[in-house]
Amino acid sequence: MEDSSRVGKEDLAALADQESSLQVFWCYFKRHKIALISGIIIISLYLLVIFAGFLGPYGPTETFKQHFFHAPSKIHLFDDGGLTWPYVYETKKVGWGEFKEIKTE
Secondary structure, X not given: OOOOOOOOHHHHHHHHHOOOHHHHHHHHHOOOHXXXXXXXXXXXXXXXXXXXXXXXXXXXXXXXXHHOOOOOOXXXXXXXXXXXXXXXXXXXXXXXXXXXXXXXX
């Protein structure tokens, strides 16, 4: 009677010829373009999360309470003809409208 826990040499050779489960997964995964694009997007989002402290311009506890009630404003990329970091012009209070402050850039 043979012991079922032992593996013969021919069985080991057959296993070595087979692809690993990771190789099989990659073979099926790379066939689907949407899966590849989704994987790239997910990996890039994870990288953004990992390096958020380095990439973010402000700290996680920094607040700007003086601008809390300001209306949304445009983000500007060009100033004096040159490309700069995205920024917002400072707003100025110019008067009172009907039940609201009027602020301009």
